[in-house]
Amino acid sequence: MSLATASTRKPVQLYTAGTPNGHKASIFLEELKTTYGLEYDVHPVDISKNVQKEPWFIKLNPNGRIPVLVDTNRDSFTVFETAAILLYLEQHYDTQTKFGFDPSTEPNDYSELLQWIFFTHGGIGPMQGQANHFNRFAPENIPYAQKRYTDETKRLFGVLDIRLTDRDWLAGPNRGKYTIADINAWPWVSRHAFTGIETLDEWPNVKAWVERCFERPAVRTGDQVP
Structure with missing residues (x-):
């Protein structure tokens, strides 16, 4: 330490x-x-x-x-x-x-922000984390668990793809605004290959969003910490 x-x-x-x-x-x-x-x-x-x-x-x-x-x-x-x-x-x-977003002056946008943060926190993170565990670290091969959690991760990627139709970012009006909702999801989704999902071609909106996030210098720097 x-x-x-x-x-x-x-x-x-x-x-x-x-x-x-x-x-x-x-x-x-x-x-x-x-x-x-x-x-x-x-x-x-x-x-x-x-x-x-x-x-x-x-x-x-x-x-x-x-x-x-x-x-x-x-x-x-x-x-x-x-x-x-x-x-x-x-x-x-x-x-x-x-x-x-300001919860007082932008309450609907703030609610959207929370919804997509919690979607990742309760969905993508735990499911993709379990897929990683059973695909890479489990002491025994359990095909049912591997398929269950990988398939659920793919389903959640599909939800993101729907949300990102005609949008750049997860929360906010019109095409959205880059927010902590995107920051919360990107580190998991961008590591799809580690999970055993080789490409994001099945979800073109998600693929474009992952690339869009990575264009930000702070994302590239923060992704190398520690």
């Missing part, structure tokens, strides 16, 4: 690993850094050695999962769960609402 000293630490401390969930947080932090100059420190967590289960980490997140964010600007307030981290950062640091 690397810890910045009190005199050198940056406003936000991110404890993370190079996974889709970890990259959600680092991509948004890179967007905020580019847009507002928000600085953050990265503390790599070696999940292959179960560092996230050690007592010091459990104090940050009792669930023992990455990423975790500690906000030294706000009395070291701690946030875990990726959707909660994105919403927290948008609330406190996206002062011009460039990556979200």
Whole structure:
């Protein structure tokens, strides 16, 4: 574990690993850094050695999962769960609402934002994660589980494809606006090949959206953290 000293630490401390969930947080932090100059420190967590289960980490997140964010600007307030981290950062640091919507003046757009965040948080992430597990890491070959979770991941990609018909982004009016809803979904969908879904040709709108997100420098940089 690397810890910045009190005199050198940056406003936000991110404890993370190079996974889709970890990259959600680092991509948004890179967007905020580019847009507002928000600085953050990265503390790599070696999940292959179960560092996230050690007592010091459990104090940050009792669930023992990455990423975790500690906000030294706000009395070291701690946030875990990726959707909660994105919403927290948008609330406190996206002062011009460039990556979200104002719930008071744009209530419908804000509701759409939440819907697509929760769609990924409760659907794509868990299902694609299970597909990854049974396709790559399970100690025994279980064809039923492999097919079930891979097929469900494909179905969810189909839902995204419907949503992205005649749209550039998941939430917002007209063709939409790039928001934390896109940031929340992209790290999973972009790793389709790791899941065993070789191409996105079956979902052309999703394929174009993945490429569109990757054109953003902050996405490319955040995707390499830690």
